[in-house]
Amino acid sequence: MVLLLFLSHGHASGSENIRIAIANNVKSAVIESPSGLMTEGTGTGEGQRKMVIWPDAVGSAPLRFSSQGDFTSVNGRSYRGVIEIRKKQNGLLLVINDLDLEDYLLGVIAEEIPHDWEFEALKAQAVAARSYALYQKRNGGKRPYHILATVSSQVYTGKRGERERTSRAVRETRGMVLTYGGGVIQAFFHSSCGGHTENASRLWNIDEPYLKGVDCDCQEISKYGVWEKRFSLPAVAAALRKKGYRVDGVQTLEIDGITPAGRVRNVAVRDPRGTTSVPAESLRAAIGYSLIPSVFFELETEENEVIISGRGMGHGVGLCQWGAREMAQRKQDYQSILNHYYPGTAISSIP
Numbered sequence: 001m002v003l004l005l006f007l008s009h010g011h012a013s014g015s016e017n018i019r020i021a022i023a024n025n026v027k028s029a030v031i032e033s034p035s036g037l038m039t040e041g042t043g044t045g046e047g048q049r050k051m052v053i054w055p056d057a058v059g060s061a062p063l064r065f066s067s068q069g070d071f072t073s074v075n076g077r078s079y080r081g082v083i084e085i086r087k088k089q090n091g092l093l094l095v096i097n098d099l100d101l102e103d104y105l106l107g108v109i110a111e112e113i114p115h116d117w118e119f120e121a122l123k124a125q126a127v128a129a130r131s132y133a134l135y136q137k138r139n140g141g142k143r144p145y146h147i148l149a150t151v152s153s154q155v156y157t158g159k160r161g162e163r164e165r166t167s168r169a170v171r172e173t174r175g176m177v178l179t180y181g182g183g184v185i186q187a188f189f190h191s192s193c194g195g196h197t198e199n200a201s202r203l204w205n206i207d208e209p210y211l212k213g214v215d216c217d218c219q220e221i222s223k224y225g226v227w228e229k230r231f232s233l234p235a236v237a238a239a240l241r242k243k244g245y246r247v248d249g250v251q252t253l254e255i256d257g258i259t260p261a262g263r264v265r266n267v268a269v270r271d272p273r274g275t276t277s278v279p280a281e282s283l284r285a286a287i288g289y290s291l292i293p294s295v296f297f298e299l300e301t302e303e304n305e306v307i308i309s310g311r312g313m314g315h316g317v318g319l320c321q322w323g324a325r326e327m328a329q330r331k332q333d334y335q336s337i338l339n340h341y342y343p344g345t346a347i348s349s350i351p
């Protein structure tokens with residue numbers, strides 16, 4: 001009897017929902033369940049296998065669907081939990097997946113880190129992703145959702161993203177998050193730092209004691225160890241113009257300010273009219289995040305080309321995934337990995 005009470009309490013305390021925007025500004029949503037839809041008392045269609053929802057069918061209260069099975073499909077993709085459809089002021093639809101935080105993570109981890117990597121690295125990623133999501137939930141303001149499903153937050157694809165080993169990493173770290181001073185942290189992570197992670201305050205307007213740079217051994221194994229890219233100057237100018245910079249006939253690019261760790265803050269772009277200072281991350285965004293993998297680079301202008309040679313992949317803040325993998329290969333556990341990349345934090349149950 002006592003044991004049963006204890007167990008049921010344990011489950012209840014681990015339950016925390018999260019709301020993810022899985023489709024935004026869409027004209028319709030196709031909702032399907034082979035075992036029959038449940039409408040959660042919000043409209044007609046109970047028991048149907050397929051419904052097409054148009055904005056006209058949605059009133060001021062959102063429609064909510066779930067399924068008699070584990071998954072409900074939206075526009076061909078399957079999700080756990082509840083699907084909520086809202087009509088926006090612009091007349092289009094916002095589709096939200098409302099589900100248990102732990103179920104959400106099942107569809108995240110393998111989208112963010114290779115599922116066949118060392119298990120302790122997967123567990124470290126699971127705790128970081130859970131912390132990141134919970135921070136967004138608690139600090140996201142008044143939007144009807146907590147987090148996006150894209151690379152600008154964490155990639156989430158529902159059932160498609162689930163893998164056996166990453167699901168096990170989520171289950172074995174159930175309810176565990178990183179905290180600092182009692183609060184859940186902003187657990188940023190990235191692919192490969194290039195040898196030293198970045199102090200967040202040097203790149204963004206975020207100054208947290210647990211987001212200072214630390215040394216990292218990812219260079220020994222990372223496939224993004226060193227890279228070199230070449231772009232023609234007219235192509236650089238065109239990409240920058242698309243982002244609103246007034247540059248034409250670009251003659252040279254020069255580094256204009258670096259962080260103490262060595263990342264480029266700004267790039268001076270010179271054209272016949274003068275010099276424009278462009279934040280290095282904006283240059284990355286303009287040309288393409290995969291084409292310039294990081295701002296940990298040097299550059300050289302040669303005739304009509306700029307040669308950018310750099311290290312690492314991603315923004316460099318927080319957990320370095322390739323570094324986490326290297327630590328796991330040296331038999332470090334996920335707690336040691338997290339303590340290294342988020343100094344001063346504790347791993348605790350969701351506060």
Ligand SMILES: [Zn+2]
Binds near residue numbers: 194216217
């Ligand atoms: Zn690293």
